[in-house]
Amino acid sequence: MDFALTPEHELIREMAYKFGQQEVVPGIQERDREAKSDRQMLDKMGQAGLLGVSIPAKYGGSGTDYIALGIVCEELERADTSARVVMSVHSGLHSLTLLQWGTEEQKNRWLPGLASGDKVGAFGLTEPNAGSDAISLSTTARKDGDSYVINGEKTWISLADYADQFLVITKLAGGGDKPTFCAFIVDRNTPGFHSKPLKGKLGVRAGNTGQIFFDEMRVEKDRLLGAEGDGFKVAMSALDHGRYTVASGAVGIITACLDACNKYARERKVQGEEIGRKQLVQQMIANMVAGRDIGRLLYYQVGWMKNVGMRHTREVSMAKWQNCSNAFKSANDAVEIHGAYGFCDEFPVERYFRNSRGAMIYEGTHEIHTIVQAEYELGYRQDKPLSKTLPAWEG
Ligand code: CAA
Numbered sequence: 001m002d003f004a005l006t007p008e009h010e011l012i013r014e015m016a017y018k019f020g021q022q023e024v025v026p027g028i029q030e031r032d033r034e035a036k037s038d039r040q041m042l043d044k045m046g047q048a049g050l051l052g053v054s055i056p057a058k059y060g061g062s063g064t065d066y067i068a069l070g071i072v073c074e075e076l077e078r079a080d081t082s083a084r085v086v087m088s089v090h091s092g093l094h095s096l097t098l099l100q101w102g103t104e105e106q107k108n109r110w111l112p113g114l115a116s117g118d119k120v121g122a123f124g125l126t127e128p129n130a131g132s133d134a135i136s137l138s139t140t141a142r143k144d145g146d147s148y149v150i151n152g153e154k155t156w157i158s159l160a161d162y163a164d165q166f167l168v169i170t171k172l173a174g175g176g177d178k179p180t181f182c183a184f185i186v187d188r189n190t191p192g193f194h195s196k197p198l199k200g201k202l203g204v205r206a207g208n209t210g211q212i213f214f215d216e217m218r219v220e221k222d223r224l225l226g227a228e229g230d231g232f233k234v235a236m237s238a239l240d241h242g243r244y245t246v247a248s249g250a251v252g253i254i255t256a257c258l259d260a261c262n263k264y265a266r267e268r269k270v271q272g273e274e275i276g277r278k279q280l281v282q283q284m285i286a287n288m289v290a291g292r293d294i295g296r297l298l299y300y301q302v303g304w305m306k307n308v309g310m311r312h313t314r315e316v317s318m319a320k321w322q323n324c325s326n327a328f329k330s331a332n333d334a335v336e337i338h339g340a341y342g343f344c345d346e347f348p349v350e351r352y353f354r355n356s357r358g359a360m361i362y363e364g365t366h367e368i369h370t371i372v373q374a375e376y377e378l379g380y381r382q383d384k385p386l387s388k389t390l391p392a393w394e395g
Contacts, residue, residue, distance in 0.1 A: 003300070009071055012053070012064065016072040019048050020079030028080050028206060032351055035199065037208040039162055042086060046117015050076075051090055055099065056394065060112030065393040067303035070248035074299075077252030078259070081355035082207035084249035088242050088363075089158045090114065094121030094167050096241040098185065100390040101226045101234050110165070110185065122163035123242070124154035124212055125235050131156075132368050134169075134235060139214065141182050142173040146221050148184065150192075150214040156362065160195040160210030164188055168214075169235045172228060181231025184223045192217030203354035226388065237386070240316050242363050244302050247319035250327035251295040253356050257327075257334035258288050260349050264338055275337070284333035291326030298322060309392030311383050314376050321369030324359040331356040 005013075023044050031038060045051050054069040055061020062068070069091060077084035095114045098121075099107060113119035130137040139152025150170055157166075165187050172180040186193065197210040226234050265276035265285065275281050298319035305312040334349040335342035342349045360366045375381035 005067070005071075008064065009068060012068045013071045013075055015048070016050065016075035017078065019045075019050065020076050020083060023048075024076065024079035024083045028351075029345055029348075031082075031206040032080075033205075033345060035201070035205040037082065037162075037206055039208075041083065042120055042162060043117065045083070045086060050087070051095075051117040051120075052115030053087075053091065054393075055091075055095055055111055055115040056391070059099070059107055059115060061115040063394075065303070065395075066244075066306035067300060070244060070299045070303045073245045073248040074252040074255070074296075077249035078256045079252075080206055080351075081204045081249065081253070081358070084245065084252065085158050085204060085207045088245040088249070089123055089163075090121050092241040092243075092245040093123035093238045094163075094165075096390060097123075097167055097234060097238040098225065100237055100241075101183070101230070101388050106185070106222070106225065119164040120159060120162055122157060122159040122166050123238060124157055124166050124168040125238070126154060126156045128153065128155050132365055135179075135232065137169060137171065139168070139170045140173040141170040141184065144218070147218050148182070148221065148224070150184065150186070150217045150219060153211060153213045155211045156198070156209060157195075157212050158207060158209055160212050161197055161208050166212060167225065167234075167238065168212075169231050171231075180229045181233075181235070182228050183225040183231040183234035184219055185225055186214075186217065186219050186223060190217050190219065201358075203351075203356070203358045205354075230387075233386070236313070237388075237390070239363060240313055241390070243316045243320040244299065244306070244312075246359050246363050247295070247302065247316065247323045248299040250320075250323035250356070250359055251292055251299065253327040253352050254288055254292040254295060254323075254330045257330040257349060257352055258285070258292065260347065260352075261285060261288070261334050261337045264341075264347070281337055284337055287333065288330040291323070291330050295319075295323040295326060306390060307393040309389055311386055311389065313383050314373075317364065317369050317372050320359075320363060321366065321373065324356070325366060327356040328353075328360055 052061035057063035073084050127137050141148040141150050192215045195212045268275045302312050302316045331353040341347050
């Protein structure tokens with residue numbers, strides 16, 4: 001076993017850290033307070049090469065391994081969750097799924113634009129009446145000659161107002177009792193498409209989230225990803241990639257909590273003594289350190305499994321479940337350590353607290369991952385080999 005990160009990983013960590021601190025942190029308090037997302041940040045991420053991380057060089061990406069993607073997510077979320085969400089949606093849910101399921105023609109057509117950031121990708125699975133129970137979605141695709149006509153709506157879509165293209169999961173209209181799921185890559189500028197922002201979120205206020213609607217939206221058959229009937233598997237494998245980015249990003253929240261608490265605990269004095277000397281504060285700091293270090297091991301393992309082309313549905317569920325839970329606990333403790341200052345946005349920890357709560361809901365709730373882990377252990381759930389796997393890293 002080799003746990004060492006390569007010099008390239010270290011360089012990528014440094015680059016993503018600097019990007020986060022220089023391009024995301026300035027103004028984040030105001031953007032979060034005013035619930036204003038920054039569209040220009042997407043362009044800057046593209047220019048910095050972040051949107052092509054872990055996409056093979058032959059499709060215009062950086063050609064770095066999949067662990068690099070996790071490291072970027074960790075360092076971006078250390079700055080703000082809204083920046084990591086871009087990676088989750090654009091790189092994880094959209095681009096890697098296209099890399100896994102696309103034909104050579106589809107990959108050559110879309111991946112270079114996505115890798116350079118000329119095009120932004122997003123993902124549409126969740127509907128007003130189909131969240132955890134994703135299989136109950138009701139958006140339909142009606143076959144009509146050489147095209148499909150899509151009707152329905154999706155909600156809680158990150159980058160709904162900014163993405164140029166969406167990976168959308170539908171049912172085939174007029175199917176029998178057993179639904180036939182289909183996945184499509186659809187363009188925003190297709191007639192019949194529109195989006196609407198969602199307001200009033202508890203966290204990730206500097207990120208764009210919305211609804212997308214399809215009204216008799218006609219798409220050509222070459223936009224079908226996988227075959228008819230593969231749609232649910234496409235969605236679940238997209239979540240294998242999305243959950244990886246969420247799990248690695250959650251470690252960034254813990255690191256950000258430690259950044260803030262280490263400073264505060266050594267500055268704030270009670271009865272002439274730094275609060276960092278108090279054992280109950282040390283207990284909270286130690287728990288954060290454990291969450292960070294265990295969290296890294298969990299996501300590095302998944303990154304390695306991606307690198308060698310292994311299925312990792314169970315492992316990524318574990319990493320997402322544990323890391324998001326530990327990030328929320330760390331943020332709660334970070335508020336505690338800051339006392340009343342943790343209760344206002346003068347210090348960043350209240351933002352970490354609100355932001356970390358969301359990740360226990362999206363990309364599989366805390367409860368879904370708990371059940372999934374129990375089902376694997378009890379033998380009720382087993383992973384079969386996949387018909388299409390994410391290509392192993394070519395080195
Ligand atoms: N890759 C490929 N195929 C997969 C797969 C994977 N990771 N996981 C499952 N499949 C396949 C299975 O092999 C199975 O195929 P067969 O029928 O041929 O055997 C099929 O898909 C159905 O799989 P399951 O039996 O596991 O399906 P299930 O109904 O038991 O799944 C569930 C239940 C795990 C709870 C699933 O519905 C789930 O994960 N729900 C949570 C949904 C979710 O995370 N939503 C988040 C939306 S996205 C988001 O939040 C992003 C954002 O923008 C904020």
